[in-house]
Amino acid sequence: MPTVLGIETSCDETAAAIVRAGAGDARGEILSNIIYSQFGEHARYGGVVPEIAARAHADKLDRVIKAALSEAGTDWDAIDAIAATAGPGLIGGLIVGTMTGKAIALARGKPFLAVNHLEGHALTPRLTDGQPFPYLLLLVSGGHTQMVLVRGLGDYERWATTIDDALGEAFDKTAKLLDLGYPGGPAVEKMASTGDPDRFALPRPLKGEARPDFSFSGLKTALRKTATDLGALTDRDVADLCAGFQKAVTETLEDRVTRSLARYRAEITDISPTLVVAGGVAANKAIRAMLERVCAEHGFAFLAPPMELCSDNAAMIAWAGLERFRRGESDPLDIAPRPRWPL
Ligand code: KG4
Ligand code: ZN
Numbered sequence: 318m319p320t321v322l323g324i325e326t327s328c329d330e331t332a333a334a335i336v337r338a339g340a341g342d343a344r345g346e347i348l349s350n351i352i353y354s355q356f357g358e359h360a361r362y363g364g365v366v367p368e369i370a371a372r373a374h375a376d377k378l379d380r381v382i383k384a385a386l387s388e389a390g391t392d393w394d395a396i397d398a399i400a401a402t403a404g405p406g407l408i409g410g411l412i413v414g415t416m417t418g419k420a421i422a423l424a425r426g427k428p429f430l431a432v433n434h435l436e437g438h439a440l441t442p443r444l445t446d447g448q449p450f451p452y453l454l455l456l457v458s459g460g461h462t463q464m465v466l467v468r469g470l471g472d473y474e475r476w477a478t479t480i481d482d483a484l485g486e487a488f489d490k491t492a493k494l495l496d497l498g499y500p501g502g503p504a505v506e507k508m509a510s511t512g513d514p515d516r517f518a519l520p521r522p523l524k525g526e527a528r529p530d531f532s533f534s535g536l537k538t539a540l541r542k543t544a545t546d547l548g549a550l551t552d553r554d555v556a557d558l559c560a561g562f563q564k565a566v567t568e569t570l571e572d573r574v575t576r577s578l579a580r581y582r583a584e585i586t587d588i589s590p591t592l593v594v595a596g597g598v599a600a601n602k603a604i605r606a607m608l609e610r611v612c613a614e615h616g617f618a619f620l621a622p623p624m625e626l627c628s629d630n631a632a633m634i635a636w637a638g639l640e641r642f643r644r645g646e647s648d649p650l651d652i653a654p655r656p657r658w659p660l
Contacts, residue, residue: 319643320348321398322385322421323635326374326414327406327434328460329355329365332631333378333385335396336444340643343447348389350625350632353377356500363499364489371409378417385631393425398647400638403431404655406460411654419650428647430638435660437633438595439467444636445622448591453581453617455574455608458596458628459485459500462531464577465660466585467593470640473660476577481534484566485598490537491562494544495555505559506601512553512560517543519565521572529576536565567607574608578615591618597628 318339325332331353338345355373359365386392401418404411415431422429438456442448454465462484464477482490485502492501497508519539522532540562547554574592581590592612598604599621612619626632641647
């Protein structure tokens, strides 16, 4: 049965996983899924430092791969192909991951697959739930905010993207501004739960616009100005700012997502339309609840894979590689990593 080792090093997680699925299986079986998060390395800088990330990947990756093999209880003979993230992402980490993957492929005489990280996110609902094509994917992470039509394997259409910050980045910058630490999303969500979301008037960027894109930098600027005008912030101020930010973001997102659901309805013949959410921001309960409601209102099924597979991991890379491998594809060993690589 096709069994693939996946390697993920595009940002601040060093990850390796082994996934297996038969030729006709709709979903995959995750034999192991190891993630070493570099959280501790970057926390004191309030964000990911590319040079530190690359060094940490180089330092940890071989141990993470060994752990993936041992947890799966497999040896190299049982692995049919090696898949590594080749972009988009931080170039240092991408080089470490692809060089390692290629070296293993060469030494063990196995095919190599250079996987687009976004394709990994896009295909996750197939790995976990056997989701058939087509479907809509809302990817909301620290680096990306996109609405993607997933028509088929290798057939993706980007319908909307952020024109400035990614949504997770907006959460992180808000947390930094309010001294809540890194990563900021969970901290902002926690503070928001005790705050008054209506105390401050914050903008809803692009709300009401016909184009389906996203924008968050205007909101960030408004938040900074509001915080500066307040002077020394009390805990109450911080909670109210977080609550106001989260409400503004959720309302804007709802308006933007609704555009793409309407377009899907108009353009795609699909009797059971599905919206899938992926990326670290999918952990946010207010955003999740909004998406569930909006999907119900528009007759869409809503699918959120388990959090450990929504945020960065190597199981999704192994699965994307496996889907391509079982279709007979592989990549040459001289393929170069690409910091920018749109789907
Ligand atoms: O997908 P992910 O783990 O990594 C990539 O960026 O690819 O996403 C991380 C992002 C961070 O910006 C983090 O602040 C955000 O997801 N995040 C959240 C929450 N948990 C994580 N944002 C809002 N609410 C959360 N509960
Ligand atoms: Zn990601």
